[in-house]
Amino acid sequence: xxxxxxxxxxxxxxxxxxxxxxxxxxxxxxxxxxxxxxxxxxxxxxxxxxxxxxxxxxxxxxxxxxxxxxxxxxxxxxxxxxxxxxxxxxxxxxxxxxxxxxxxxxxxxxxxxxxxxxxxxxxxxxxxxxxxxxxxxxxxxxxxxxxxxxxxxxxxxxxxxxxxxxxxxxxxxxxxxxxxxxxxxxxxxxxxxxxxxxxxxxxxxxxxxxxxxxxxxxxxxxxxxxxxxxxxxxxxxxxxxxxxxxxxxxxxxxxxxxxxxxxxxxxxxxxxxxxxxxxxxxxxxxxxxxxxxxxxxxxxx
Amino acid sequence: xxxxxxxxxxxxxxxxxxxxxxxxxxxxxxxxxxxxxxxxxxxxxxxxxxxxxxxxxxxxxxxxxxxxxxxxxxxxxxxxxxxxxxxxxxxxxxxxxxxxxxxxxxxxxxxxxxxxxxxxxxxxxxxxxxxxxxxxxxxxxxxxxxxxxxxxxxxxxxxxxxxxxxxxxxxxxxxxxxxxxxxxxxxxxxxxxxxxxxxxxxxxxxxxxxxxxxxxxxxxxxxxxxxxxxxxxxxxxxxxxxxxxxxxxxxxxxxxxxxxxxxxxxxxxxxxxxxxxxxxxxxxxxxxxxxxxxxxxxxxxxxxxxxxxxxxxxxxxxxxxxxxxxxxxxxxxxxxxxxxxxxxxxxxxxxxxxxxxxxxxxxxxxxxxxxxxxxxxxxxxxxxxxxxxxxxxxxxxxxxxx
Numbered sequence: 001x002x003x004x005x006x007x008x009x010x011x012x013x014x015x016x017x018x019x020x021x022x023x024x025x026x027x028x029x030x031x032x033x034x035x036x037x038x039x040x041x042x043x044x045x046x047x048x049x050x051x052x053x054x055x056x057x058x059x060x061x062x063x064x065x066x067x068x069x070x071x072x073x074x075x076x077x078x079x080x081x082x083x084x085x086x087x088x089x090x091x092x093x094x095x096x097x098x099x100x101x102x103x104x105x106x107x108x109x110x111x112x113x114x115x116x117x118x119x120x121x122x123x124x125x126x127x128x129x130x131x132x133x134x135x136x137x138x139x140x141x142x143x144x145x146x147x148x149x150x151x152x153x154x155x156x157x158x159x160x161x162x163x164x165x166x167x168x169x170x171x172x173x174x175x176x177x178x179x180x181x182x183x184x185x186x187x188x189x190x191x192x193x194x195x196x197x198x199x200x201x202x203x204x205x206x207x208x209x210x211x212x213x214x215x216x217x218x219x220x221x222x223x224x225x226x227x228x229x230x231x232x233x234x235x236x237x238x239x240x241x242x243x244x245x246x247x248x249x250x251x252x253x254x255x256x257x258x259x260x261x262x263x264x265x266x267x268x269x270x271x272x273x274x275x276x277x278x279x280x281x282x283x284x285x286x287x288x289x290x291x292x293x294x295x296x297x298x299x300x301x
Numbered sequence: 302x303x304x305x306x307x308x309x310x311x312x313x314x315x316x317x318x319x320x321x322x323x324x325x326x327x328x329x330x331x332x333x334x335x336x337x338x339x340x341x342x343x344x345x346x347x348x349x350x351x352x353x354x355x356x357x358x359x360x361x362x363x364x365x366x367x368x369x370x371x372x373x374x375x376x377x378x379x380x381x382x383x384x385x386x387x388x389x390x391x392x393x394x395x396x397x398x399x400x401x402x403x404x405x406x407x408x409x410x411x412x413x414x415x416x417x418x419x420x421x422x423x424x425x426x427x428x429x430x431x432x433x434x435x436x437x438x439x440x441x442x443x444x445x446x447x448x449x450x451x452x453x454x455x456x457x458x459x460x461x462x463x464x465x466x467x468x469x470x471x472x473x474x475x476x477x478x479x480x481x482x483x484x485x486x487x488x489x490x491x492x493x494x495x496x497x498x499x500x501x502x503x504x505x506x507x508x509x510x511x512x513x514x515x516x517x518x519x520x521x522x523x524x525x526x527x528x529x530x531x532x533x534x535x536x537x538x539x540x541x542x543x544x545x546x547x548x549x550x551x552x553x554x555x556x557x558x559x560x561x562x563x564x565x566x567x568x569x570x571x572x573x574x575x576x577x578x579x580x581x582x583x584x585x586x587x588x589x590x591x592x593x594x595x596x597x598x599x600x601x602x603x604x605x606x607x608x609x610x611x612x613x614x615x616x617x618x619x620x621x622x623x624x625x626x627x628x629x630x631x632x633x634x635x636x637x638x639x640x641x642x643x644x645x646x647x648x649x650x651x652x653x654x655x656x657x658x659x660x661x662x663x664x665x666x667x668x669x670x671x672x673x674x675x676x677x678x679x680x681x682x683x684x685x686x687x688x689x690x691x692x693x694x695x696x697x698x699x700x701x702x703x
Contacts, residue, residue, distance in 0.1 A: 220534065
């Protein structure tokens with residue numbers, strides 16, 4: 001029983017991170033109808049920005065390891081990632097706005113390669129040890145062991161998801177985002193500056209990826225320039241699983257994937273973990289091609 | 302998905318120029334090439350005079366998750382190369398090392414070795430430290446008859462490929478057996494949990510030999526959990542292992558995984574002794590695991606705190622050259638390069654058969670990792686040192702003779 005509860009907690013903290021990254025994929029897909037493959041590398045950048053900020057803070061004599069310092073680092077790296085996201089969109093994707101989706105998709109892969117290999121040049125190829133940016137302690141509840149970092153991950157993820165929900169549903173710019181996602185041409189006809197909305201979407205998605213990167217690095221404190229590959233792919237699966245383009249779907253898909261992975265890893269089938277994750281994806285796509293919460297879109301001919 | 306016309310890659314119909322996306326792709330490709338290629342300088346003697354250098358090929362994981370292993374080995378090789386060339390190379394002929402990067406990925410080694418042999422005409426090869434990729438390269442080297450010496454590939458299969466493949470480290474059966482013996486006799490542990498990287502022949506090999514010895518010595522396996530390369534989350538496996546109440550956990554893997562495993566094990570409240578393989582040895586282990594690394598036990602090839610004169614000299618030179626202390630694989634890389642150079646000198650020519658025969662007759666050769674003899678299976682016979690992490694430093698525990 002304790003083992004089961006422990007696995008549930010492990011699954012929750014894993015799933016929360018997948019959900020954060022998956023949201024970025026799904027938001028960009030929502031407005032532009034393409035998969036931003038550079039997203040997982042923005043995630044990596046988030047972790048590295050936090051790493052260097054934490055080191056700089058330490059050097060300038062700020063008190064490290066407090067909650068305030070941790071939140072400052074988190075916000076800084078989210079801001080940096082938002083800027084990077086907007087710049088990527090402006091330089092690489094906007095000039096191709098009227099080209100076919102495939103062209104943009106390949107560009108995204110190019111940007112991803114650029115960031116990965118650029119990262120290896122700039123940051124070095126050796127894994128780096130990520131410092132404790134939040135106070136770390138272990139809570140023992142009758143055999144059930146929870147690390148405070150896991151709670152921070154969950155707390156931050158839930159806060160960000162709620163904030164995102166509020167922005168999308170209850171603000172002017174959120175309404176504009178939904179309008180662009182629904183029909184970009186019609187949205188521009190009623191006076192919405194689609195380019196600005198798209199930039200905003202990229203900024204927000206990238207900030208979430210940056211937060212995901214920091215949380216991931218807190219949980220698994222070894223960071224390297226290629227660290228985005230595996231969680232990025234998983235989050236992409238989560239986004240498709242939940243229904244790409246749907247925000248609650250991405251969150252649900254991320255959580256679901258986190259649970260399935262942890263569940264499988266704890267058994268003797270652990271090496272089949274990815275296979276089982278993909279099998280579930282295939283199963284859902286067979287019976288619900290639009291994903292769990294996705295809407296079926298009728299292709300107009 | 303219905304495409305609206307063909308994707309406009311390459312030459313742009315309208316502007317008669319390469320489209321921006323093509324430039325972006327070019328930039329991406331160029332950077333990935335730059336990232337992968339790492340040329341080694343011929344230290345000391347410049348090749349400006351018309352003397353042809355003796356080319357040695359090196360393939361190792363210079364990038365990717367095992368970059369630490371490859372980079373540290375490469376630094377050792379480079380230091381040896383510079384020393385050899387500063388001393389005049391081979392009768393005035395300098396040595397040159399052509400380093401290729403396998404990117405820590407399976408399936409990359411064979412083409413690189415083929416290239417080193419066919420295009421660069423290397424005399425000998427310094428193999429990858431990771432067993433899996435060393436094995437891939439070994440088949441190619443054996444086929445071409447070019448001698449290959451691996452600094453740190455410990456899988457027995459590597460040298461079993463053929464009479465051209467050598468190594469300067471001890472093997473997995475030896476390591477696995479030593480650790481099982483150590484756990485039973487010194488730690489008095491009976492029930493031991495195992496955590497295996499199922500995708501690494503190194504990890505699987507060590508666990509196999511560990512299990513064999515453990516069962517023979519009256520111990521038992523409390524539980525066995527598996528994971529795949531690239532995993533960062535071991536909590537699920539460790540939670541399952543914890544439920545079996547092991548007296549010790551043996552998790553042979555490389556230091557990146559090991560750091561996370563140690564940390565997550567302590568976070569889950571596992572307090573049993575943690576045992577590893579030689580892959581645990583790197584400064585990053587302690588950096589990543591922090592306090593959780595305390596008490597970790599593993600075998601090493603070379604102890605930085607060694608008092609032997611030649612070893613001390615090596616540590617000094619290395620620290621001066623690279624501004625950080627060497628690891629065991631640096632010492633192995635250094636010995637590999639020195640042994641190859643010495644064998645070529647003993648062979649009196651750069652002919653591949655002569656060099657191979659010289660390598661085969663290596664007896665009581667003194668390197669910085671100890672006195673080494675290559676046996677009929679072309680494996681090094683030398684002792685293993687077991688160390689423990691105490692206050693972030695590696696402390697000598699015991700020595701096990703072969």
